[in-house]
Amino acid sequence: MKKFSIVIAGGGSTFTPGIVLMLLDNLDRLPIRQIKFYDNLAERQDHIADACRIIINEKAPEINFVSTTNPKEAFTDVDFVMAHIRVGLYAMREKDEKIPMKHGVVGQETCGPGGIAYGMRSIGGVLELIDYMERYSPDAWMLNYSNPAAIVAEATRKLRPHSKIINICDMPVGIEERMAQSIGLKSRKEMVVRYYGLNHFGWWTDIRDLEGNDLMPQIKKHVSQHGYSLLEEVEASQHVDASWMDTFAKAKDLYAVDPETLPNTYLKYYLYPQDAMEHEDPDYTRANQVMDGREKHVFGECDKIVERGTSEGMTLEIDEHASYIVDLARAIAYNTHERMLLIVENKGAVANFDETAMVEVPCIVGVNGPEPLVQGEIPRFQKGMMEQQVAVEKLVVEAWAENSYQKLWQALTLSKTVPNARVAKELLDDLLEANQEFWPELH
Numbered sequence: 540m541k542k543f544s545i546v547i548a549g550g551g552s553t554f555t556p557g558i559v560l561m562l563l564d565n566l567d568r569l570p571i572r573q574i575k576f577y578d579n580l581a582e583r584q585d586h587i588a589d590a591c592r593i594i595i596n597e598k599a600p601e602i603n604f605v606s607t608t609n610p611k612e613a614f615t616d617v618d619f620v621m622a623h624i625r626v627g628l629y630a631m632r633e634k635d636e637k638i639p640m641k642h643g644v645v646g647q648e649t650c651g652p653g654g655i656a657y658g659m660r661s662i663g664g665v666l667e668l669i670d671y672m673e674r675y676s677p678d679a680w681m682l683n684y685s686n687p688a689a690i691v692a693e694a695t696r697k698l699r700p701h702s703k704i705i706n707i708c709d710m711p712v713g714i715e716e717r718m719a720q721s722i723g724l725k726s727r728k729e730m731v732v733r734y735y736g737l738n739h740f741g742w743w744t745d746i747r748d749l750e751g752n753d754l755m756p757q758i759k760k761h762v763s764q765h766g767y768s769l770l771e772e773v774e775a776s777q778h779v780d781a782s783w784m785d786t787f788a789k790a791k792d793l794y795a796v797d798p799e800t801l802p803n804t805y806l807k808y809y810l811y812p813q814d815a816m817e818h819e820d821p822d823y824t825r826a827n828q829v830m831d832g833r834e835k836h837v838f839g840e841c842d843k844i845v846e847r848g849t850s851e852g853m854t855l856e857i858d859e860h861a862s863y864i865v866d867l868a869r870a871i872a873y874n875t876h877e878r879m880l881l882i883v884e885n886k887g888a889v890a891n892f893d894e895t896a897m898v899e900v901p902c903i904v905g906v907n908g909p910e911p912l913v914q915g916e917i918p919r920f921q922k923g924m925m926e927q928q929v930a931v932e933k934l935v936v937e938a939w940a941e942n943s944y945q946k947l948w949q950a951l952t953l954s955k956t957v958p959n960a961r962v963a964k965e966l967l968d969d970l971l972e973a974n975q976e977f978w979p980e981l982h
């Protein structure tokens with residue numbers, strides 16, 4: 540049986556050890572002969588790589604492990620590129636969150652002005668990875684979950700239309716796990732869903748069990764009372780950060796706006812921006828929580844593994860829910876025709892919506908990649924919101940490609956999170972100043 544070679548781009552990511560542990564836990568489903576790490580920051584990647592080398596040696600010594608900042612070494616002889624880079628690191632995420640808040644606007648990693656600023660940084664980084672992949676392993680596929688996935692996906696559609704890249708997000712997977720648990724199912728894999736939207740901006744319209752029984756009424760009942768929060772003892776066993784608990788609970792208010800569908804949690808930034816801001820300390824945002832929480836924990840644990848020379852007693856955990864990435868790789872490698880939610884060019888999947896929009900819909904995935912499933916016409920409310928948001932995303936990519944200050948101002952003005960063109964311009968000028976090192980020059 541063929542064994543695969545994988546490069547993780549963004550080897551220094553806080554998610555890398557959890558993903559490596561998950562890959563090692565899934566070797567029966569996706570046999571691996573080689574894992575490589577690639578990052579453009581050796582100092583950061585080394586902490587994670589030195590620990591992962593020990594873990595791999597202990598759990599699967601037959602796997603060849605390489606950690607490098609050399610693109611040729613990283614991208615040669617690979618079947619899959621799993622990409623999760625963060626251009627500008629948490630230092631820039633912090634600015635993405637804090638600058639908008641100074642202007643009274645939602646400050647968030649992927650939504651609103653923060654997401655737009657992050658998009659302007661990510662596009663170049665992800666395109667560079669695609670170019671390395673195509674130069675050194677032209678048959679490989681890139682499975683990209685670098686954010687902001689909506690803007691990155693539009694950039695790849697427009698600027699690398701023939702590349703073998705699939706953009707994917709774990710948020711629907713995470714929410715579906717919660718839906719399943721809320722009604723007593725063991726796994727989201729016991730559900731078949733219909734869903735449409737943009738990334739971090741969508742709605743479930745139909746959820747059935749494997750026999751075809753409608754599960755929506757039970758799930759809606761739970762969401763109308765608790766959002767996507769679970770019983771206390773289940774939450775306690777899952778180590779969920781308080782900010783995520785707020786987000787899951789807020790789905791109750793999102794659901795109230797349209798009880799025909801079930802919402803993606805991040806719609807809260809568009810439908811209840813003031814409420815979202817009330818939960819935020821403008822001097823200590825999610826970036827600070829992540830730096831003091833996940834980043835310290837992951838890097839601290841990696842350093843301990845290296846000091847001790849063994850992973851025994853480590854508290855790093857398998858990123859179970861990231862196994863959707865293995866499902867995706869398997870679907871391509873073995874032509875499994877798995878049904879998965881992916882970010883793909885619309886081409887009629889949402890019938891009354893821009894054909895060229897990058898939408899998030901269920902797809903059947905096989906050796907040729909994803910084939911979107913038709914979701915039909917969508918209602919006026921969702922269509923209105925999606926038209927506005929997709930225009931923002933397309934304007935950002937046009938601004939990046941054309942070096943256009945005007946288009947980026949239009950993108951910010953059009954974002955539902957920004958009150959008017961004056962605030963949009965003030966925000967743009969502050970974000971521009973902060974991002975000089977990363978954005979293309981705008982004129």
Ligand SMILES: NC(=O)c1ccc[n+]([C@@H]2O[C@H](COP(=O)([O-])OP(=O)(O)OC[C@H]3O[C@@H](n4cnc5c(N)ncnc54)[C@H](O)[C@@H]3O)[C@@H](O)[C@H]2O)c1
Nearest residue numbers: 549551552553554579580623624625664684685686708709
């Ligand atoms: N799509 C999803 O559902 C999903 C889920 C979780 C995380 N993410 C994304 O995964 C990424 C990683 O998140 P994190 O919090 O672990 O960030 P992180 O900062 O810990 O890791 C990102 C790594 O990328 C590296 N990097 C930055 N620019 C690069 C470039 N041009 N080339 C190569 N490497 C580069 C950095 O040096 C860093 O080591 C982010 O984009 C995040 O938003 C996406």
Ligand SMILES: O=P(O)(O)OC[C@H]1O[C@H](O[C@H]2[C@H](O)[C@@H](O)[C@@H](O)O[C@@H]2CO)[C@H](O)[C@@H](O)[C@@H]1O
Nearest residue numbers: 648649686708709710711713714783825829860
């Ligand atoms: O604020 P962060 O860095 O913790 O998370 C931002 C990412 O959030 C989403 O992923 C969540 C997922 O939705 C949730 O269920 C839980 O399992 O944690 C995940 C990551 O922490 C989102 O999909 C990503 O795009 C965001 O980057």
Ligand SMILES: [Mn+2]
Nearest residue numbers: 688708709710
């Ligand atoms: Mn996501």
